[in-house]
Amino acid sequence: MPLLFRTFPIILILISTSTTFSHDGQIHKFVGKSKADLLESCVEPTDVMRKKHFEFLYHQRDLTVIDGVRTTKHSLANCIDCHVSRDEVGNFIPINEEGQFCYTCHIETATNIDCFSCHASVPRHNEVKTNNRNQQNSVSAIHHQLENIISR
């Protein structure tokens, strides 16, 4: 019996977590296609991303601005690159617009995001000319493949 008492809270937590996610069982539907739609999972497992994506972004933001770390795994630019959709003509739709990736959850949880008053809400790269060839080639191959699929 004491064992049951001790394990009861744990069992309770295990059962309850699956039902307390705000989007449990829901499937995101998008108007256009994004690279993320074609991928198995995000940079971290999906449940981790749902709960902690802002922590990753905060951490990465300070690393990038203050220490000059330019890895793309947890960067906002990489999120947008992958999750942005295209309309019928092939133009990018801003990611915070109604029905788009950021909007769908943030309107439901009533959390206002202020990223896009300064950050570009679609991939808008000017040419970064790099001297280091290795860094240029290190852009993951899958991105290029998906780029081709979508642009066709």
Added chain:
Amino acid sequence: MKSRSNHFGKINRRDFLVKSISAIAVVYIIPNIIETSIAAKQKSEKVSSKTKWGMHIDVTKCVDGCSACIQACNDENGLYGFGRPETDPQWIRKIKLRDLKTNEISVLPMLCQHCENPPCCDVCPTGASFKREDGIVMVNQHTCIGCRYCMMACPFKARSFVHENLTMQLTNSPRGKGCVESCNFCVNKIDHGSAYTACEEACNKEGGGVISFGDLNDSKSKVNAAIKKSPGRRLRVDLKLKQKVTYTGI
């Protein structure tokens, strides 16, 4: 034959010592002698004080009426104005100086001087104005509250305030209303391994090759070569700010 079999078969004490010492030298000593700063910074690495970015500007070559550097800066960082020259953002500008004694006029590009003792960072109430490890003075716009103390503290009028809502920002250069901004030595380009700032590239292409940018700690860098060729001076030396932008020909 005897000596050969000795050489290949068993190792004597002298051989053993020589080989083991040279092996240790290869592994531990030689990598320390070769300058590590030659290798470009990896994206995952933090910036370190091993590099100190600096700029040298040869005023004698700068042409009146040329604005290639300004245009390049605007393109690189997505800057645009609202037809209000008093308050529109400018990260680099051309100014005309007249010597009071000789009436000699010199034209020069003026940008953030990236001081070693930056007064903008001294006055910033939130620490948003900061000096990166590699010497670049920049604004952390996530913590900038737009008080504009830094603009008042800067003796070179290098900083701008964004007064209006912006659209069409570039991915590589986020900027928005209510923040102060200034030249950051094209920090995004530099972190991705480029050895040139946008203004330098444009000046080499369209202007007179006025600007030389590089690592002040690397004796072979462009900027040190330019300083060696025509030593310059800092502006307003009396303020003791130790700027990393130097001028020659004024």
